[in-house]
Amino acid sequence: MDQAKFLPDASLAAWLAELSAARLVLAPRREGGAVVFKPYDPAVPLELTRDATVPPKGAVFPACEELMRYRRVKDPEKPGQPLLEVEESLPEGGVVVFGSRPCGARGFTVYDRVFDAGGLNDPYYAARRKATAFVTLACREAGSACFCHWVGSGPADPDGSDVLLTQVPGGYVVRAVTEKGAALVGSGLFSPADRREGEEAAAHAKARESLDDPRDLAPARQALLDAFDDMEFWSQLSAKCLSCGACTYLCPTCYCFNITDEAQGNEGARLRTWDNCMSFQFTLEASGHNPRPTKAHRLKNRVGHKFSYYPGLHGGAIACCGCGRCIRSCPVGVDIRQLVLAAVERAREKSHD
Amino acid sequence: MTSLPNPYLPDMATIVETVQETPNIKTFRVRLDSEARRKAFTFQPGQVGQLSVFGTGESTFVINSPPTRMDYLQFSVMRAGEVTAALHRLNAGDRIGVRAPLGNWFPYESMKGKDIVFIGGGIGMAPLRTLLLFMLDNRKDYGRIRLLYGARSPEDMAFKAELPEWLGRDDLETVLTIDREAPGWEHRVGLIPNVLREMAPPAGNAVAVTCGPPIMIKFTLQALKDLGFADGQIVTTLEKRMKCGVGLCGRCNIGEKYVCVDGPVFTYEQLKELPNEL
Numbered sequence: 001m002d003q004a005k006f007l008p009d010a011s012l013a014a015w016l017a018e019l020s021a022a023r024l025v026l027a028p029r030r031e032g033g034a035v036v037f038k039p040y041d042p043a044v045p046l047e048l049t050r051d052a053t054v055p056p057k058g059a060v061f062p063a064c065e066e067l068m069r070y071r072r073v074k075d076p077e078k079p080g081q082p083l084l085e086v087e088e089s090l091p092e093g094g095v096v097v098f099g100s101r102p103c104g105a106r107g108f109t110v111y112d113r114v115f116d117a118g119g120l121n122d123p124y125y126a127a128r129r130k131a132t133a134f135v136t137l138a139c140r141e142a143g144s145a146c147f148c149h150w151v152g153s154g155p156a157d158p159d160g161s162d163v164l165l166t167q168v169p170g171g172y173v174v175r176a177v178t179e180k181g182a183a184l185v186g187s188g189l190f191s192p193a194d195r196r197e198g199e200e201a202a203a204h205a206k207a208r209e210s211l212d213d214p215r216d217l218a219p220a221r222q223a224l225l226d227a228f229d230d231m232e233f234w235s236q237l238s239a240k241c242l243s244c245g246a247c248t249y250l251c252p253t254c255y256c257f258n259i260t261d262e263a264q265g266n267e268g269a270r271l272r273t274w275d276n277c278m279s280f281q282f283t284l285e286a287s288g289h290n291p292r293p294t295k296a297h298r299l300k301n302r303v304g305h306k307f308s309y310y311p312g313l314h315g316g317a318i319a320c321c322g323c324g325r326c327i328r329s330c331p332v333g334v335d336i337r338q339l340v341l342a343a344v345e346r347a348r349e350k351s352h353d
Numbered sequence: 354m355t356s357l358p359n360p361y362l363p364d365m366a367t368i369v370e371t372v373q374e375t376p377n378i379k380t381f382r383v384r385l386d387s388e389a390r391r392k393a394f395t396f397q398p399g400q401v402g403q404l405s406v407f408g409t410g411e412s413t414f415v416i417n418s419p420p421t422r423m424d425y426l427q428f429s430v431m432r433a434g435e436v437t438a439a440l441h442r443l444n445a446g447d448r449i450g451v452r453a454p455l456g457n458w459f460p461y462e463s464m465k466g467k468d469i470v471f472i473g474g475g476i477g478m479a480p481l482r483t484l485l486l487f488m489l490d491n492r493k494d495y496g497r498i499r500l501l502y503g504a505r506s507p508e509d510m511a512f513k514a515e516l517p518e519w520l521g522r523d524d525l526e527t528v529l530t531i532d533r534e535a536p537g538w539e540h541r542v543g544l545i546p547n548v549l550r551e552m553a554p555p556a557g558n559a560v561a562v563t564c565g566p567p568i569m570i571k572f573t574l575q576a577l578k579d580l581g582f583a584d585g586q587i588v589t590t591l592e593k594r595m596k597c598g599v600g601l602c603g604r605c606n607i608g609e610k611y612v613c614v615d616g617p618v619f620t621y622e623q624l625k626e627l628p629n630e631l
Contacts, residue, residue: 067361070407081446084365084407120599121357225608228628256603259361259596263408270361270407275602283604285594286412286433289567291607291630301606301630309609 004193004200008171011189016040016098018187019135023094026059028052037097048099048137048167055104055252055325056097060128061111063249064273065091067124067259071267082266089269090123094131096184103148103323105134105160107252110321113314114255124272133180136161140203141210145324147337149214153322155207168199217307217318220340223347224308227300233346234296237339240332243295245276247326247334253306253319256282277302303339360599363405363450364390369425370445374511375504377432378476379441382418382425383451395454396420398461398483399590399618402453403598404428409439413595413613415480416453419487426451429511431476455598457618459484459562459588468496470554472573474503474545474565478511480590480617481564485525492524499554503530503545503569507538528552546572549580556581562588567631574621587621591631607631 007015019025025040034053038044066089072082097105108129115125139146139155148154158164162181165172173193176182193200227233248254258275262268275282278298284290292298310319320336327335365386372380381404385391398419403411412434418427432441443449461484469488473481481500488495500519504510510529519527530541530548541548545565554561561577563570570589577587593605593612600614608628610616624631 072407078446081448084448084450086363086365086407086450088359088362114601120360120601122601123357123359225628228608228630255601257597258602259411261408261410268408272361275604277603283594285592286437287566287592289592291593297630304608304628305603305606309606312609 005190102157103321110253135163145327148322173200238299250325397458399458400454405450406439412436417479421490468559472563474569477565546576584622590617
């Protein structure tokens with residue numbers, strides 16, 4: 001499956017047209033100062049020079065999706081007690097996400113362990129995941145907030161992608177990663193990569209060289225638990241946090257959600273929407289008790305979930321893809337790397353006490 | 354595509370009877386509409402369910418009838434928020450959604466042969482009722498059974514229709530208490546932890562099962578420890594704001610544990626192993 005092919009720059013639009021003929025293609029474009037995934041339109045330029053501001057997670061896990069519809073139907077026998085009809089709203093149709101970076105695609109491997117594993121299968125997630133293909137573009141160089149290599153990934157990581165593209169002079173080296181990906185690169189637009197594989201390797205090496213030295217995050221799992229009751233530590237780290245939730249909404253690995261009903265007369269829908277663990281209401285109980293009453297408690301849970309609880313439940317896998325969006329987009333400069341390293345450092349100091 | 358059932362899709366059910374237990378607690382007895390689902394339905398004492406009022410939402414409640422009495426599933430609902438207020442507006446004949454059973458259950462197998470001390474405060478009596486009735490229906494499997502049930506006032510005591518029977522049984526020692534004196538009240542007056550200390554149930558071969566408001570639990574735990582109960586001899590059920598009920602949505606976790614799937618029943622020994630975030 002790993003037979004490299006070559007796609008000349010001049011054929012990119014033709015390939016996207018081919019893909020668009022069969023399925024919805026989401027591709028990155030500029031909107032104001034942001035880069036977002038939108039349905040591909042040949043008239044609008046692609047933005048492939050920088051990573052998207054908003055990751056492609058909505059393709060598989062939409063910000064808002066309908067889980068079911070309900071309808072109250074009048075029962076002629078008992079007019080005051082209507083019957084209730086409920087129908088699942090399972091998603092249909094396939095999507096190609098074109099031009100995501102490896103971190104954005106790899107985020108879904110974090111979701112897969114939760115939504116599509118073991119005894120539970122989330123039918124909405126599973127249907128979208130199965131019907132979505134990721135044509136990913138390897139990174140040419142690291143951004144200032146990138147730390148994918150700290151969490152076991154890298155600028156040309158194929159994990160979670162179906163096709164990996166690497167930009168080389170004159171075009172792209174194209175590798176199908178999965179069967180699903182192989183089906184997308186079968187047309188006559190592609191030629192064998194041949195000597196261009198050397199250019200591909202060089203591009204990957206150049207991207208790796210642009211990254212800083214990785215830090216070992218394995219000790220974070222225990223270090224964060226050790227710091228659990230040290231609220232002074234968490235209060236200091238969270239002092240400038242605004243609880244705005246930008247970090248969670250832009251995170252390719254955050255998957256907390258809410259379920260709410262929307263009524264329109266005698267019918268309506270049950271919806272699933274992204275939720276935000278940095279919000280006070282997230283864990284507020286009906287009694288008024290809140291187990292995470294301050295932003296320090298909530299930030300502790302967010303970092304703990306990604307770097308301690310999730311790894312504990314999923315064989316050490318960290319629930320962070322190192323994309324750095326939470327760092328780049330935080331209005332007050334909270335840096336998740338510093339939070340994790342501070343916990344590790346705290347544990348190291350305590351062990352020396 | 355999955356062959357597993359959709360975990361979000363409720364069964365349709367009809368309310369067969371309601372009981373206004375207290376000014377703000379209403380009991381709902383419900384039957385699943387589908388006969389096939391009704392026949393296939395099983396659960397364990399302590400498991401919870403999500404009740405849906407379509408158009409308003411879902412909330413989690415313990416199934417407080419025991420699996421030994423399957424004529425209906427009983428849920429007792431304290432009015433506290435939007436969904437509970439919508440539920441309180443419903444009556445017999447109305448239809449709701451039920452997602453159940455969810456979560457774990459009381460370790461009733463390992464409690465066999467032991468003395469059982471139930472300590473329930475307010476709406477916290479609901480989960481205890483399940484296990485109490487289950488044990489009364491399997492009476493020979495258990496030793497002495499004591500029940501201490503407390504509420505703020507006589508009006509706040511739920512399950513009033515059953516209290517005379519519980520008080521009258523030879524094989525159940527029932528003590529009722531309210532916080533302050535009230536006209537006509539013939540039982541104990543005093544806070545639950547204090548009454549528990551006076552009852553002084555022997556810890557030797559016993560398990561204490563407790564549920565109630567956090568402040569009651571805190572002082573009840575202290576009283577139980579003073580009476581010699583070890584952490585592994587104390588069982589409780591936790592409340593959390595549960596939404597999905599299947600361990601995904603992320604709001605009921607305590608460290609690596611999700612109350613909706615790893616709980617709501619925990620021994621105090623297990624709770625002490627968890628990060629401190631109740």
